Amino acid sequence: MTTTADKLDLTSLPPAINVDPERERMLREAEKSLPLEYQAGWHDDVKPVFTTGKGLSRETVETISKMKGEPEWMTTVRLKAYDHFLERPMPNWGADLGQIDFEDIHYYLKPAEQQGKTWDDVPKDIKETFDKLGIPEAERSFLAGVSAQYESEVVYHSVLEEVAKQGVIFTDMDSGLREHPEIVKRYFGTVIPYKDNKFAALNTAVWSGGSFVYVPKGVHVAIPLQAYFRINAKNAGQFERTLIIAEEGSYVHYIEGCTAPVWSSDSLHSAVVELIAMKGATIRYTTVQNWSNNVYNIVTKRAVAYEDATVAWIDGNLGSKVTMKYPAVYLLGPRAKAEIVSAAFANNGQVQDAGGKVWHCAPETTSTITSKSVTKGTGKAEFRGWLKIYKGCTDSVSTMRCDAMLLDKQCYSGTTPKIEVDEERVALGHEATVSKVGEEELFYLMSRGLTEGDAMTQIVNGFIEPFTKELPMEYAVELNRLIQLQMDAAVG
């Protein structure tokens, strides 16, 4: 369905699909008895060198800032954010976050005294952890700079010389603040101020690690910059903070991958990612997350795109107990482009509440939001899309598409699109589909000798292919393999 705004009938948009209060109640029940099955569910004996202990207080925030030797302005921002976090109520929409106990979480862990400069400097047990993570071989050779966050601190960091030679800064956020305070001060919190939401406030108060990327004017970073994050301490909160600035006419692709071991009590991952694409710049930000199914994954991702700039969020979410993530792009200059492609797989008892948000604030801007969700068992997927086109943003074009696939009778999928258009001269498309793995498709594939499991996997992988094709090869392969694991369990 494509229509122009003057003809657009907002009431004709599909309402939330398949909402059933009884099912909601059953889901809550199911969540309480989450099975702790997770293939990467191991834990290394890495002793944190320093921790603030459990719980959050003004003192915790001050200690974190002091431990890091931060400038005063950062301490001030942290404390303001902390105050706001206390004042701000929990979001009353979206997934149920009632089980998060903020007093039962470690907010700061420091595993090693020194940050590793080369691979040799990295402690052996941590290297073993990376081995188990199975960082793909291609990636090792590509290591444009592994900035792998272990616990809350980056322990290994190396930037390929050619990238550094181009003037590109790729470092962890703590080092970024130490070594480039003027850039960080200028941009930190400009896209996502701490008042953005409760979890952005929490992150701002206690952030640690994350990546800092600065790409100078006109520089094309040929190889993707990659980072791995994982949670590996009981109740470790992961509050990384990432800031990427692409100067005029530059290009950068940043890839973030996540795996996490399993723990019996709830874990919280609450990151903030800010992207700034200057005139004519392009930023691609690719995420494949596979948190263990006890993690609350609540991430705020926002980007600004100036004149002729392009921002693409490629966001894949498997695992976690609850994911809430709606990457956003503010199109601030003429002809700026936003592309948000997301895929979510909600397995038994998991909630994937995801989507995308684009605000058109300039004429001739373009956006596409594509969401693919697969739900299995008692899994639940909710798509939230928010499209806003301000008055005067003439000749803007936007397409929102959300496709859901249900693998079982009892799974849930809903869509909540919000479309606000104040300008008439725009073109707008919105489409939502819900499908089941059809008998006909299964029969066709099985008539060629594929087992039911293989046939299901083919259909599901095919369904999310529009997402997978956006990924670098190794990630696409890994994602397909992960889905196969999920499907194997599905068919039993």
Added chain:
Amino acid sequence: MTATAAAPQAGSGPRDAVPTLQVEDLRVAIDGREILHGIDLRVSKGEVHAILGPNGSGKSTLAYALMGSPRYEVTAGSVTFKGEDLLAMGTDERARAGLFLAFQYPTSIPGVQMGNFLRLAVKSRFGDAAVKGFRRELAEKLRVLKMDDSYMRRYLNEGFSGGEKKKAEILQMAMLKPEVAIMDETDSGLDVDAFRVVADGVNAMRGPEMGIVVITHYNRMLEYIKPDFVHVLIGGKIVKEGGPDLAQEVDRHGYQPILEELRAKGVEIELPEEAGATYGDREESEERRDPFRSHGRTAI
């Protein structure tokens, strides 16, 4: 066009003691309604059988039931494939054992690339080792079917034209080398050129290692793929069997004489409605489109 094949009557003559596919008194129902009222069929490797019949006579039902579609319920009878109980096998097991169905309306699977799918299918049927010669063999089959290499990167049947879909079915058949292949209305929805390519493709596969069952309601297909045996299926029963001559007889006079003959014998046939309730009835208009009507018989 001359019919030259020595045409023994079905069920008699020099045939295997145990045929590859043996169907006995097969009764099949959809949603509790019986469609096939007792079918007998014996197909051995090396033979080509044609099943002729008007729309809605149960031809596709037979094809889908033999392949094990969950929509069709076998209520009575037996089917053996290479001596094994076919009805006890799942659809995928039937396929791996060497049974193949070329669909009348092949299903689209978005996002699944043809090439990857074919590789997986070949691997499922013949094991990991078979993947070794896969590329070379695929290239050869593509050439025979006049298919471009770009097919392999397209999504399975997604956005394929009618002719492309049928060619893709024949390609799968060629790669999977079934021992018995059932071709359900493979001639429907084809233009003359595609028809020739498909027919040539099937003829290239024809040989002592494969039994073929051609389901059609046009005799045209049978002029290119000459059958050894012809079965006329009407109202869920095989009402007449014979050699290739029978196909020409039906082509010339239609089914009416056969029905009259039966009536004279006191056999009542439950006639189908004009457009039959076959599996793919939502696309029945395609089935009705005779690709040769506008070209005339001489065109091919």
